[in-house]
Amino acid sequence: MQESVIYQDILEEGEQAKAQRIALNLLREGMAIDAIARVTELSVEPSQPLQSTQAQADSK
Secondary structure (H helix, E strand, O other): OHHHHHHHHHHHHHHHHHHHHHHHHHHHOOOOHHHHHHHHOOOHHHHHHHHHHHHHHHOO
16 A cells, blocks of 8 residues: 555656646747746746746856
8 A cells, every 4th residue: 555655656656757847848939928937837926936947047
């Protein structure tokens, strides 16, 4: 039972990381934050720091 809980946590973390990578790619393509939140099922709040990260990367 303990292994399955740990395994599920790892899977969820991986899914979250993948959603954030997808969100960052969508930001690069110019998609709006609210649309990204809907598509990736991330809330708007975690998507906003990604937008800041993207803006910093674009300025380099």
